[in-house]
Amino acid sequence: MSEPPGHEDVAAAADALVAAFAQGRLDDYFGAFAPDATFVFHTTPQRLTSTAEYRALWQRWVDEDDFRVLACTSTDQLIQHFGDTAVFSHDVATRVATSSGEETLLERETIVFARTADGGWPAVHEHLSARTTV
Template sequence: MEHTTNAVLAAADSLIDAFSRHDREKYFAAFSKDATFIFHNLDRPLKNRAAYEAEWALWETRDGFRVLSCRSSDRNLQLLGNVSIFSHSVETQAEFGGEAVTSRERETIVFEKQPDGAWLAVHEHLSQAS
C-alpha cells in the first residue's frame, strides 16, 4: 500500500511540477489520451487530452497565458485499487497578456494504473476556492 501511495503521489508531483514550469510536453504526457477535464472557467467539459491541449494553445496565443508557479497544499489521496483520487488546494501564479495573476483553487485528479505500472491522470476537476 505504501508503494502505491508513493507512486501515485510521485505521479501527482510530476504533473504539478511540469504545470508549474509551463512544461507543456511533460504536463500533457501525465494524462491519458482519453482523460476528461472540468474547469470552472470554461463553459463546457473537455472530453479528451487533445481538446485540452487545443484550449491551452488558444490561451497562449489569444491571452498570452504562461504559468509562472504552482503550489500544492491540503493534499489528500484515496486509493481504490487501480484508481486513485488525489485532491488538493492549489495556488497558481500565471501571466495573461504580461500581467501576473494569482488564483486559488481546489483540484481533484483521478489517476489510473496503466498496464505498465505507470499512473496516468484520467480526469481533472478544477473549482474556485471559496
C-alpha cells in the first residue's frame, strides 16, 4: 500500500519538530508551529492559543525552575491524512531537568499539521497527555 501524497513531507516535519525539541533548539522547535497554533497540555490548566503564548510559558518554566529538555524519544508513530491536514500521534519519553533534578516523563502526543499554499506543513495544534506505564 502506497503512502498518500505529502506523507514524506509530514513525516519530515514531525521528525524535525521532535528533533528540535529533543536537542533544545527552541527557535527551530517553536518555528515548526504556525503562529496561531493551539496547545493542550495535561500539565497546564488552560489551553494556550498561540505559539507566542506557549513560548512565554516555556520561558517562565526556565526562569522559575531552570527547566531544560535533555532528551526525547518518539515511538509508535502514526500519521493519518485528511486532505490538507495530517494527524501525527506518538508516544514520547522525555528526560527533563529542573532545579529539583532530572526525571523522565512518559506521555502521548498528537500534533496536527496543515498544508500551506507553498507546500509547507506547519503544526497547528498539539495535545499532550500522560501515559501510563502499563
